[in-house]
Amino acid sequence: MTEPAAPLTPFPLSALLDRIAREWSSRNRIFDMPTARFFDVSNGPDLSVDFMGRVAATPIGPAAGPHSQLAQNIVLSWLGGARIFELKTVQILDQLEIKRPCIDMETVGYNIEWSQELRIHESLDEYVKAWMIIEILRDWDELTPLIGADPGPHVFDISVGYDLAGVSDPGVAEFIDGLTDAAESIERLRPEIVEPFEGWRRHPFPTRIADTATLSTFHGCPPNEIEAITKHLMTRHHLDVVVKLNPTLLGFERVSQIVNDELGYDEVVLRPEDFDADLQMDRGLELIDELEKFAVDNGRRFGIKLTNTLVVQNHRTFLPDDPMYLSGPPLHVVSMTLLETLDAALPGRLAIDGQPGAIQVSFSAGINKENFAESAGLGLAPVTVCSDLLKPGGYGRIKPMLKALQMKLVDAGHPDLAALQAARSQQPDGAVATYVATLHDAEKNMAYTRHGTSKLPRQVDHVLEMWGCVACNLCVTVCPNDAFFKLPTVKDLQMEGRQQYFVLAELCNECGNCLTFCPEEGDPAFIKPRLFFDPDRFSSATGQAFLLTGDDGLGITAAAGFEAEVANLAASLSQSEGLPVRGVYQD
Ligand SMILES: Cc1cc2nc3c(=O)[nH]c(=O)nc-3n(C[C@H](O)[C@H](O)[C@H](O)COP(=O)(O)O)c2cc1C
Numbered sequence: 001m002t003e004p005a006a007p008l009t010p011f012p013l014s015a016l017l018d019r020i021a022r023e024w025s026s027r028n029r030i031f032d033m034p035t036a037r038f039f040d041v042s043n044g045p046d047l048s049v050d051f052m053g054r055v056a057a058t059p060i061g062p063a064a065g066p067h068s069q070l071a072q073n074i075v076l077s078w079l080g081g082a083r084i085f086e087l088k089t090v091q092i093l094d095q096l097e098i099k100r101p102c103i104d105m106e107t108v109g110y111n112i113e114w115s116q117e118l119r120i121h122e123s124l125d126e127y128v129k130a131w132m133i134i135e136i137l138r139d140w141d142e143l144t145p146l147i148g149a150d151p152g153p154h155v156f157d158i159s160v161g162y163d164l165a166g167v168s169d170p171g172v173a174e175f176i177d178g179l180t181d182a183a184e185s186i187e188r189l190r191p192e193i194v195e196p197f198e199g200w201r202r203h204p205f206p207t208r209i210a211d212t213a214t215l216s217t218f219h220g221c222p223p224n225e226i227e228a229i230t231k232h233l234m235t236r237h238h239l240d241v242v243v244k245l246n247p248t249l250l251g252f253e254r255v256s257q258i259v260n261d262e263l264g265y266d267e268v269v270l271r272p273e274d275f276d277a278d279l280q281m282d283r284g285l286e287l288i289d290e291l292e293k294f295a296v297d298n299g300r301r302f303g304i305k306l307t308n309t310l311v312v313q314n315h316r317t318f319l320p321d322d323p324m325y326l327s328g329p330p331l332h333v334v335s336m337t338l339l340e341t342l343d344a345a346l347p348g349r350l351a352i353d354g355q356p357g358a359i360q361v362s363f364s365a366g367i368n369k370e371n372f373a374e375s376a377g378l379g380l381a382p383v384t385v386c387s388d389l390l391k392p393g394g395y396g397r398i399k400p401m402l403k404a405l406q407m408k409l410v411d412a413g414h415p416d417l418a419a420l421q422a423a424r425s426q427q428p429d430g431a432v433a434t435y436v437a438t439l440h441d442a443e444k445n446m447a448y449t450r451h452g453t454s455k456l457p458r459q460v461d462h463v464l465e466m467w468g469c470v471a472c473n474l475c476v477t478v479c480p481n482d483a484f485f486k487l488p489t490v491k492d493l494q495m496e497g498r499q500q501y502f503v504l505a506e507l508c509n510e511c512g513n514c515l516t517f518c519p520e521e522g523d524p525a526f527i528k529p530r531l532f533f534d535p536d537r538f539s540s541a542t543g544q545a546f547l548l549t550g551d552d553g554l555g556i557t558a559a560a561g562f563e564a565e566v567a568n569l570a571a572s573l574s575q576s577e578g579l580p581v582r583g584v585y586q587d
């Protein structure tokens, strides 16, 4: 029996580097990100943080999710200023069938997606490719005026789940070993370094890509296995380990009180049985005790992460599965409340709020430009983001968060982030309690309420067409995989509008995010021309598919019924991208 194809076909390293060089020379962008969105860590106060003994130049990064799965996604975050990357969770089941669409960011966040959509060995390659590209770009002279001469250190953090048998499986073990010592992968990929980057073919790429892991305790991860998995990661793989906790730890009553009553999300249905099946507070505190002690005894570091998404009943019609998982603003209030609860239960033990505690705390829940600086000021590291990066602007939203933090430091006269954290901790009630009080204050927490998050994406009264639209560019920025790109309209052809939009079909997993934000009527991922490089994928595609072949000039094959459209595509690629078209064919 043949295996079902993975929903994504990553681009080879050579193609990614070629794309960087081509876009840079033709459009002064990298993976469609304009240079105005690149962040220079050296231009402003020092934002560096300690993450379990490793230094990262900024406290921010993508949370495990769609922004840390493919190599170009990780590179985009890095260009925006991210320096701690919680890599997409890898688990033994690498042929899951996830229903589509799987992301609903219309108001707050909902999703039905979990763990990697690549084969395990492909995930390993994506992380190694991202690591190598960042290593190249940090020294690329072209970027020095934009990202500074020293973009500072960054950390790749492995994410694994979801049970002991899976994490101990040889396939997952090989994946982890392949990141703690990536020499073999790097040597295999090295010949793929193409012009103008060939000087890096002999570069001594660091081979220890990651030596920390975050354990996702989601999706049925048995609470009684968390301890054993953490110990396994510490002893078998010599990793420092963060356990990512779920918001259910706060308990059904309290979460319901916050989400339904205080914040007004009447429509969100929480199910007691989901809370009962998850880790309970008493056991959670015991676990933290035990694992902190175990880490010390074994010369390792231990941390916790708050939180993963909140399991809720599917009350909407967009996502075709039940339950679904809530993220974004309401989760921020829940997870910060959980932080306060744990801090109170473990006095002085968490490494936040100026306390001497050894337990690292990282955070991901509803982080955005408005609350990032406040959250980083608590001592949380890293502060990671998922839902906000799925909103218009995408990866370009990281830089404004970092700028807001820098502004806060400058305004308060603090030379660095550590000084801000120290000052915050001097507040009479402590920084965490003071901040959490504002999140429960009806006069201050409007941005987290149902009312405050109810604004819908803009719509226009027009049916989307293959050639021409309002050219708002939202599909390009909201796509986590950078599957969309645009080219200027070629005059005198049958095309409307200023720009034309194209889908790199092999990078599109049909997540639905561009559909949510496209203001026109229709699904851009299926109405705009879908470009394929893989003949097998092309032959099984339906609709407006085009196969691109050849190195020394493009051959374009149109799917049946779309022959007439080839002229527009050929003109766009040859005139705007300088790609000579060798011939056009019919399927
Ligand atoms: C589409 C999507 C996919 C996600 N995939 C993972 C995952 O693979 N592993 C994981 O630990 N968390 C995953 N998460 C949870 C995020 O890492 C993060 O903890 C959560 O979304 C809260 O942050 P946010 O409010 O900024 O989205 C995912 C979240 C979303 C929205």
Ligand code: SF4
Binding pocket: 478, 479, 480, 481, 482, 483, 484, 503, 507, 508, 509, 510, 511, 512, 513, 514, 515, 525
């Ligand atoms: S093109 Fe649209 S549907 Fe496809 S991955 Fe990107 S956002 Fe998702």
Ligand code: SF4
Binding pocket: 464, 468, 469, 470, 471, 472, 473, 474, 475, 476, 501, 517, 518, 519, 520, 524, 528
């Ligand atoms: S396809 Fe939709 S989202 Fe993309 S540019 Fe056109 S109107 Fe905007």
